[in-house]
Amino acid sequence: MKATKRILSALIASAMLLSLTACGGSKAPAAASSAAPSASGKAPVETVTLKLATEMATGTPEVKATEMFAQNVFDKTGGEVKIEIYADGQLGEPATAIESTQLGNIDIVILPASDFKSYDSIFGIEAIPFLYADNDSVSKVLNDSGAAETQKKILADNGLIQLNEARNYFRGPYRVLASREPIREISDLQGLRFRAFDNKNYITAYETLGANPLVIPYSEVYMALQNGTVDAATCTISALKGENYTEICKYVTYINEYVSTVFVLAGEKTYNKLSEENQKILKECADQLGRDVSALTDESLQANIDAMKADGVEFIEIDTTPAREALKDFYYALEADGTLPAGTCDTVLAQ
Template sequence: MLLKKIGIAAAALSLSLSLVGCGAKEKASGSDSGKAEKAVTLKLGHIAGEDDPWNLGAKKFAELVNEKTNGSVKIDVYASSTLGNDRDLIEGMQLGSVDFALVAGVLSNFYEPYSILELPYLFRDREHMEKVLYGEVGEQLKADLLTNAQVRGLQFWERTPRQLTANKKVTKPSDLDGIKIRVPEIPASIAAWKAMGATPTPMAFSEVYSSLQTGVIDAQENPLALIESSKLNEVQKYLINTNHVYGYVMLTMSDATYSKLSKKQQKAVEEAAKEATEYENKIVYEQEKELLKKVKDAGMEVIDIDTKPFMEKAKAVQKEFANKSDADKKLYDSIVKTK
């Protein structure tokens, strides 16, 4: 009888310890309370300068994440290609060595249909771009990026239109003959500038200033904020308002990093991304007139042109890229049909 009682007691004790052990294991492996207690410091990189709206938006995002997680998630922001160029940043997110990045067209090297977004004169205007990026098409683009590249698209941020800068006056496509223009490592950009008459030279943005300075290239194209913050006025004479791409930059996150955060931290990151988007977008357009004045005061001559001849040349490339695959065609048609 005594042995029986001892056996029952031992069994009860064993069950109790087992339950405690399960609880401890559960907390360590996945409960929000366990993860929320662990403070982490994450890295966010981008290629723009300290004064660029990208950097201001990134710092705001970091500030908001810190507030919303009560300090459990800290984000250090690295500007000016400190963590590498666009491709380096994306590969870093895939490996988990970079946690966040602001990247744009080079995403097409990791999920090809993103090249459609880089086609010159694809978006009719800013309103058209916003309806695409902040609607169903944008949500699908983020989902496809996650599936195909293991990179999580948090939010699209706006940029002012891409403009051409050169050391020669350009007012018509024939003026581009013989001009070596730096373009991002994006097939759509390369093909479009070739169609418009230039000699496109793909290279990382970190190499652009020195390449312009030494004459390796004659021209480049980017939004005004990046032109000014990178001091390209020091090595370029003319700013030509081609308005050829209404563009974006995407606030992205390593899916490996995301999966290590608690649900509360994940929610905080997503909420902070939305708020930072509103902040960055507002700055972009508020600064445009001021930036234009800065480059003029710095000695750049600003030239307004008739964009229709450039548009006609570039549009020949659109169908070529739209028909590369079913996914490309579906995306292209969705964008064109968005009203």
């Protein structure tokens, strides 16, 4: 029954795409293929247009890097592959976008690894609050345990081809909590209503710390803050200004709650229609996308922080050690049930 609902949801998203095209909206996709001049000018090239879905907001470093990715693909394929970007979660929340990509209604989807937890608990390795010290800690666990290869195979078994094989796309570089009232220590999380994504381990961790996480789609967070449904929301520091949360929340706490790697995935149906050469180019450009995200994030970060401070936003540093201590039993329970590879807790908690 649940599978039927997910398929129906994906079909609805497909119908929305058709509606966008019919209405002639500014972001309606181009035709599936069209003629474009070849580099030599001797003969037209058949251009295939691919729809790319991302939940990130237009203007953020991630979407700007995605625009560079699209241009790189177009240039390197000699105009044979054009990518149409749908940002701001236009094509549905993660579960819907994933289903649509499997069906071929979306061609490429960009989402964090934690959004695939329904496939296997191994995708929940990263989104565990306060466990890891930094990106390198996560990369070490993914690679040394073989989890990265296992995830890739599981995705392929579900009709999703991993394009960014380097796994160098990190969302961040760190995470913050934007709130109406200041959060100056972990105990201030007690009773806090904040936006959470649909992840059991993430929610359980915060409930253990006394918070009140509420699951809200990413595209609806600003509205939830505006109408008071929640009083705080977490996000990456790089996305904070673009999401405009600080128009409502004048306190930002550096919590660095978890590290998030991001997948760039093509639907198997779409991928198999491309030539081997263009498949290779997609993968090369996807790895470049990870590097571009990091560069653009670093470039804009301090300027954005300074601009928010000028608008009256207070940035707060917090000691998260008490959270790690309070969650130790929870961490080891995740290792015991197989969510975390054996030995993970001893390794990362010692850092």
